[in-house]
Amino acid sequence: MSxxxxxxxxxxxxRLREKMVEDQLRRRDVRDQLVLAAxxxxxxxxxxxxxxxxxxxxxxxxxxxxxxxxxQPYIVASMTEHLDIDRDSKxxxxxxxCGYQSAILAEIARKVYTIERIPQLYTMARRNLQQTxxxxxxxRFGDGSAGWPEAAPFDGIIVTAAAPRVxxxxxxxxxxxxxxxxxxxxxxxxxxxxxKFHRTPQGIVRxxxxxxxxxxxxxxxxx
Ligand code: SAM
Numbered sequence: 032m033s034x035x036x037x038x039x040x041x042x043x044x045x046r047l048r049e050k051m052v053e054d055q056l057r058r059r060d061v062r063d064q065l066v067l068a069a070x071x072x073x074x075x076x077x078x079x080x081x082x083x084x085x086x087x088x089x090x091x092x093x094x095x096x097x098x099x100x101x102x103q104p105y106i107v108a109s110m111t112e113h114l115d116i117d118r119d120s121k122x123x124x125x126x127x128x129c130g131y132q133s134a135i136l137a138e139i140a141r142k143v144y145t146i147e148r149i150p151q152l153y154t155m156a157r158r159n160l161q162q163t164x165x166x167x168x169x170x171r172f173g174d175g176s177a178g179w180p181e182a183a184p185f186d187g188i189i190v191t192a193a194a195p196r197v198x199x200x201x202x203x204x205x206x207x208x209x210x211x212x213x214x215x216x217x218x219x220x221x222x223x224x225x226x227k228f229h230r231t232p233q234g235i236v237r238x239x240x241x242x243x244x245x246x247x248x249x250x251x252x253x254x
Contacts, residue, residue, distance in 0.1 A: 044076050047088040051075075055090050055105050063112045069138035070108050075101075078131040078159050095129045097149050099246055102191065106243065107132050113212050113227050113240060114187035116140050123182070123204065125175030126191035126248070130156030134165045136189070143168045144182050146175035148250055174250035178204045185209060192248035193223045205230050214245040 052071050061067060076087035079101060083093045092100040102110075111132075116122055120140040124133055127147035133156065137143045145168060147153040153172040160168055171179065175190070176198040183204035190201070190213040197213060205211055211228040225240040 042085055044074065044088070048075065051088040051090075051104050056108050059105060061105070061108045061112055065117065065139045066108050066112045066135075069111070069135045070104065072138060073131065073134045074163060075104070075131055077163050078129040078134070095152065095155075097151055099128055099149065099152060101129050101131050102245075107135055109240075110189055110191075110212050110225070111135055111139070113210070113225075114189055115210050116187045120186040121182070121184075121206075122187040122189065123179055123185040123201075124189050124191065125178075125201075127156040127170060128152055128191065130159040130165070130168075130170075132189070132191055133168050133170075134160060134163060136187075137165050137168050140187070144171070144179050144185075145169070146171045146173055146179065148172070148174050176200065176248075176251035180204060188212070190214065190248065191245065193243070193245040194248040194252050196252065197228070198252050202228070202235065207232070212240075214243045216247075 052067060056070060076084045079087045079093050092103050095101050116139055118141060121142045122136050122140045124145040127133055127145040133143055133145045157170050178200040184206035185204055186206050186209050188201050188205060188211040193214040193216050195216050201211055207230060209230045213226055214223045215226050217224050223243050223245060225243045227238045227240055229236045
């Protein structure tokens with residue numbers, strides 16, 4: 032038996048991913064089979080910077096550069112589950128980051144659109160998505176506060192940065208029965224709640240899910 036220390040190339044990422052799904056998702060409250068299958072499949076370690084790869088499946092967010100993060104696996108899964116999407120859905124994501132959440136959405140939905148405002152992350156996400164085979168995702172560089180009007184309406188809209196308010200354009204671009212999931216700063220900068228808005232025939236229904244901690248959403252939404 033070799034006594035040499037395990038190198039990074041020896042790491043069994045498939046096993047780490049399986050354990051992440053079991054311990055962090057199934058043992059908590061993630062039940063949607065489409066979400067669990069997507070989280071089991073997408074190779075999260077290929078989306079994070081090389082130096083953080085060995086920790087990609089840890090139960091916490093990871094730095095992706097430019098003061099931004101990839102969310103904790105549980106938060107990615109839970110937000111996706113709350114979107115209530117399926118194979119027929121068209122989805123918009125604001126805040127592409129490294130592209131991991133976009134890949135999870137693409138495993139479930141018919142079509143995914145995603146917007147990122149930091150040019151280096153936009154480029155990195157496109158490269159990550161190309162290299163991992165998610166070539167069908169539409170990526171846009173810019174301020175997601177305006178949504179993506181040409182591609183609307185969306186069955187699901189997910190915002191992965193904390194906003195002081197919901198950009199009006201996102202409500203306008205939500206399909207009938209559509210769901211918008213967004214972290215909102217409530218009662219000051221340091222308290223954020225994850226909010227689910229559901230468009231019903233009677234109007235928009237607001238539900239507070241749980242407290243979260245996201246990087247801030249920048250751009251027009253700040254005005
Ligand atoms: N979903 C990402 C992933 O899987 O890596 C993580 C997103 S990170 C928590 C939040 C991202 O939102 C950052 O990349 C940030 O630059 C981006 N962002 C912030 N404000 C934005 C805006 N107005 N429009 C588009 N992207 C924005």
